[in-house]
Amino acid sequence: MMTETLIQSDREMSAPAPSPSLALELSALSKRYRVGGGMLRAARELQAVSEVSLRLRAGETLGLVGESGCGKSTLARLLLGLEAPSGGDVLIGGEPLHRIDRRALARRIQPIFQDPYSSLNPRRSVASIVRLPLDVHEIGARTERASKVVEMLDIVGLPRRAARQYPGQLSGGQRQRVAIARALIMRPDIVVCDEPTSALDVSVQAQILNLLMALREELGLTYLFISHDLSVVEHLVDRVAVMYLGRIVEERTREQLFKGARHPYTQALLASALTPEPGLGVPDAGLGTVMPDPTRPPAGCAFHPRCPRAEARCSQQAPAMPPVGTPGGRAACHFA
């Protein structure tokens, strides 16, 4: 425990100052959608991601937490180049994302999705799924590709006979291993894990988390780890960013966040997490039942209608978010 803390604070000190060792940098990244437009109704604007600025150092794991609809999956899609941002920039290894060719991008950043039942093409064998990136990028000769596939299956802990099987014949955990093998066969620098274990049983979740941690170590991967499960996030990440209605509302190192969150939303999230300790009852985080309409975000601080600490000024003035790299973390709250 002691050494843990030391390492943590050490990392913090060296945190600011953008350097070439930044794997990923988002500056004021935004994404708007038009929704609900019809013949008679005017389309409304949904600000799915709003001015998100984050930095990931090479080899670091950043956890991104938030509830459904907070924009964390949209953020993932922006990073993967699946959608174009409406504003702001993504730098991958210092290079703007929009200037990187799609195929080159694929070698640098790869996703692992939530649902291993829909992330694998049911008509392809495991070998063909894992080999797909090599086929698309025409890497190596046929035999070379085949041996790479076998190697990758070994790395993710799948038996070699699995190569000839189809996704329908595998269990959820095995499918997720296939998805991981496919994502890593081209050795990307950054992996975007979008709720990689939330569709799995707990006993399998532990296997996959162990695998992800081991691979991070072995291959020096940088993870953006998106999850709503705070105990998983606490176990896996170095730093945490909390998202609410498209904005980052708090960002801190793991230690700081789980010991001393400053934003009331983060505090409510932490209070609502149910650890397996009997006798404690279900906590009351003091949030109201009012759910915000993301197409009409509340004025002022977006969280104020649910916030137990809200005051008059919260409904008028949006709290400013300190810049990226602020020592000791940052939170967008008047009372932080």
Next chain:
Amino acid sequence: MLGTDKLGRDMLSRLIFGARISLFIGIAAALISALIGITLGILAGYFGGRVDSVINYLITTRLALPVVLVALAMASLVGGSLTTVVVLLGLLLWDRFAVVTRSATQQLRDSEYVLSARTLGCSLQWILLREILPNIAGALIVVATLEMAHAILLEATLSFLGMGVQPPLPSWGLMVAEGKAYMFFKPWVIAIPGVALFVLVLAINLIGDGLRDINAPDGRN
């Protein structure tokens, strides 16, 4: 074995040759319409937005056309022949392919394996032909059998009305037309091609049902 028709031609051999023509027309028309319909449907389903609107407009326009009337009008304009019938039917029967492909593609477009193919840098062609198409093929085979049956019946209709395959080619529809004058004296002359048509269409539909059953559990997984 089945006797002869009014010109003394053997019914059985005409029937067998007729089967060849019917099947050829069915398959060829289904292929042409599949090509048109699947292309339009997959583009509409995958891209959505404007592309979808335009293609949807095309589908609606096509659905507003009465197939038999248009086919008759066009055939009388161009002159009936085997090629005309095939091309005409191919150009008129693609709607169901387009609708089915479009909705199936929409479902798959946002599936995570298509997303991961995109993040792997796969080309559009790769994604459409290798990731999406094989997964909707099951549904499309069923549509193809239905359209085949449809095309065969339409060909028979056109030929019966004299706008389809021209004599002396032994089309079943033509045989029915030729036999109709003797309907009350020699009913088998008209019954034999009629029954053959019925059996063929029924068989094709049953094959379609069977294929659907084979494909159903796969599709669900």
Next chain:
Amino acid sequence: MALLDIRNLRVDLPVETGTLHAVRGIDLSVERGEMLCIVGESGCGKSMTSLAIMGLLPRRAQVRADSLTFDGIDLTAISERRRSDLRGARMAMMFQEPMTALNPAWTLGNQLIEALRRHRRVSKRQARERAVELLERVGITAAAERLSQYPHQLSGGLRQRVMIAMALMCGPDLIVADEPTTALDVTIQAQILRLIRELQQEMGTAVIFITHDLGVVARIADRVAVMYAGEVVESAPVEALYARPGHPYTRGLLECIPAPGRTAPGSRLQAIDGVVPSLVGELEGCAFRNRCPRAEPCCAQTPPFASLEAAHRARCHFAATVATVATDSREALCS
């Protein structure tokens, strides 16, 4: 006498390759006013058990039980008609996805009022008053106006509240809740669980709460039954189960979730290796032995239930040792 008493319940489903024994002879009993959590992973038979209790299994499923009694009524002997009278009136169900339970074409008011008037002779006005009262109780503001809304106009959390209100309309003795909070966000989940627990204690309703989430179980259960491969492998009062798990599977489940304070961040988690055996065809011996770290040759014989302490039973040859080892190692880890 227990409110619900189940002895040797079996559910078989015909599948292409044979017979799937989804539930393989389980005993359960629920007292009045008790919260029993059934916990287990996907495919362990927990949902099948809940559907068997409610009499809602698909027709092709075969249900057999030595005894299945609800408040003295033999559920296996009564007609489908009486069963459906019982459902809704005295036993209610909550689902994971409220949209499957709420009819999208009807207003909330219609559905709530119908839920009551189907089983009780009350006037429309009385039913309406009851609906408003319950909606307010489950934390829905402007309840009277909400009655004319349709399910799709509500957020997920509100829908789940409406479903709770609907389950409570007739004041049932037993509620079977099948993962009712799994699809919800953590903050909403906590609110809904609080609500269910409060209402259950206030109204003295017995609840069978089915979940895979050990965090949820710890916070709301009175008693827990752990299911694995169609069997109950352990049942115990909640504190005893978490402090002294007597079955290696329970222990494995508790140890494989990262828990702040017990597992150091970044450390390797205890995983349960291997996969659940297929439930198609007969299964001999302990179903967990292929994944069990303590399996011995004798595990090829079906272990009996070992009584560890009052109301704490585990189906393992080594239950007594497992329970003590578990305590030691967990304490060692916590310190």
